[in-house]
Ligand SMILES: Nc1ncnc2c1ncn2[C@@H]1O[C@H](COP(=O)(O)OS(=O)(=O)O)[C@@H](OP(=O)(O)O)[C@H]1O
């Protein structure tokens with residue numbers, strides 16, 4: 001992919017600030033970033049959390065493969081370079097949601113530490129909350145679940161560069177939260193995220 005640097009471009013500030021939008025919505029935008037193997041439970045937890053937050057009158061939006069890899073990132077595959085660009089763009093999109101005052105729930109394998117750390121740094125640069133949640137299951141559990149039948153195909157050599165089988169997954173070293181979805185119920189996972197958001201002042205106690 002040819003990289004074009006942004007030159008001769010000036011940021012144009014508006015009169016309505018992020019703080020104004022947060023005040024209007026009565027909430028603070030933040031990114032909750034789920035990472036883990038395919039089949040670890042990222043989407044399942046994000047869907048349940050979305051419902052729990054919405055029930056608390058919070059404006060929340062999920063970013064996942066369906067609305068990203070089928071749309072804005074449909075030109076990207078699964079090489080390390082394409083995954084990096086996938087995650088960079090998703091990081092930028094999540095930031096737009098946070099700037100709008102929304103709680104963004106992002107569920108991507110995001111297997112490389114440097115890619116996730118870049119997104120973390122992008123948020124820090126703009127003074128935005130970034131909560132990394134590692135959905136941690138042994139490969140054997142994810143493979144046994146195989147909700148989309150992809151592990152079977154990967155083992156048969158039909159999917160190259162499949163995370164956990166023929167491609168690496170670099171576990172987070174200091175995530176804000178670890179959810180062992182093979183040892184916790186879905187309800188316990190949602191409660192754990194909500195408790196953390198309360199602790200961080202993103203949700204009222
Ligand atoms: N080679 C390979 N490796 C891993 N996953 C693969 C691959 N090919 C297709 N899939 C399916 O695509 C989903 C992963 O896409 P992501 O955008 O989350 O990947 S990444 O963050 O860019 O690594 C992943 O979705 P989830 O199962 O929801 O995690 C898979 O269903």
Ligand SMILES: Nc1ncnc2c1ncn2[C@@H]1O[C@H](COP(=O)(O)OP(=O)(O)O)[C@@H](O)[C@H]1O
Nearest residue numbers: 037038039040041042043044147181184185186
């Ligand atoms: N405690 C749990 N948390 C999340 N998912 C679970 C749990 N127990 C079983 N599962 C199952 O594991 C699978 C996880 O799939 P999915 O959420 O699509 O994973 P991912 O988005 O990480 O690929 C689903 O079939 C889900 O029902």
